[in-house]
Structures are given as structure tokens and as C-alpha cells.
Amino acid sequence: MAQEQMDNRQSKGDEYCMLSQSGYSDKAIKYFQDRENMGVIENADQVTDLTGPCGDTMKISLNIDEGTIKDARIQVFGCPGAVASGCALVSLAKGKGLEDAGNIDLDALYKELEKMPDQKVHCARLAIKTLQKALKEYSRKNINSW
Ligand code: FES
Numbered sequence: 001m002a003q004e005q006m007d008n009r010q011s012k013g014d015e016y017c018m019l020s021q022s023g024y025s026d027k028a029i030k031y032f033q034d035r036e037n038m039g040v041i042e043n044a045d046q047v048t049d050l051t052g053p054c055g056d057t058m059k060i061s062l063n064i065d066e067g068t069i070k071d072a073r074i075q076v077f078g079c080p081g082a083v084a085s086g087c088a089l090v091s092l093a094k095g096k097g098l099e100d101a102g103n104i105d106l107d108a109l110y111k112e113l114e115k116m117p118d119q120k121v122h123c124a125r126l127a128i129k130t131l132q133k134a135l136k137e138y139s140r141k142n143i144n145s146w
Pocket of ligand 1: 055079122
């Protein structure tokens with residue numbers, strides 16, 4: 001195995017131990033480490049960002065077709081809780097109708113993440129608020145085309 005791959009595996013292992021000891025579930029750590037759904041959709045139908053009181057920022061991009069979220073990606077400039085929450089939220093939102101996506105609440109997101117440290121609740125809340133803001137902005141822009 002190449003040295004770089006071994007170093008990478010080692011650092012992921014160290015990261016896993018630290019996050020696990022701080023109270024993140026295996027599933028939340030996987031969301032954080034895999035970073036699936038991270039990024040930006042080119043020519044997205046909606047791009048919205050939101051900065052939380054802690055100063056961390058999330059930017060969500062959505063592809064919407066006939067009232068359904070066909071694709072979603074998120075960029076997170078923030079803590080592991082923000083990355084895990086953002087990635088989990090996007091995974092929950094994909095394939096949902098706009099109303100259902102807007103109804104994803106803290107309970108649903110926590111069910112998906114299984115467990116995060118108590119002081120990370122606001123990170124999950126920031127992810128939800130970012131999606132809700134994006135959906136509101138999208139509906140406002142498209143109110144006349146429905
Ligand atoms: Fe700001 Fe997590 S500390 S979103």
C-alpha cells in the first residue's frame with residue numbers, strides 16, 4: 001500500500017476515535033468522513049447560503065423538477081457536526097417533494113444521524129434552516145410559474 005494511502009487511513013482512524021469519544025455515532029462519523037453530497041450543482045435551480053450565530057456557513061444547491069428535489073449538494077464551512085448534519089440532511093431531502101423536504105425537522109435529522117454531542121444541536125439546526133431558506137427562496141421566485 002502506498003505511504004499516502006496508509007497515512008490517510010491512519011488519520012481517518014484517529015479522526016474516528018476523536019469523534020466517537022466526543023459523542024458522535026458511527027453513522028454521523030460516516031457522513032462526516034465520506035462527505036457524500038458535498039459540493040455544488042452547476043446550473044442549480046436554487047442556491048442559498050446561511051451563516052449561523054457561531055459563524056459557520058452552509059451553502060445548499062438544489063435541482064428541482066415538478067416540485068421534487070431531484071438532486072442536492074451542500075458546501076459546509078464549519079465544524080464536523082455541521083458537515084455531518086449537512087450531508088445527512090441533503091441525503092434525506094433528495095427525492096422528496098418540496099413540502100416534505102421543508103418539514104424535515106430536528107427529530108428526523110437526529111434519527112438519521114443517530115447521535116451527536118449535545119452542544120452540536122445548533123449545527124443540525126443550521127442545516128435545517130439553510131434548506132428551509134432555500135425552499136422559501138425557490139417558492140418565492142417560482143410562485144407565478146406554478
Ligand atoms: Fe457552528 Fe457547528 S459549530 S455549525
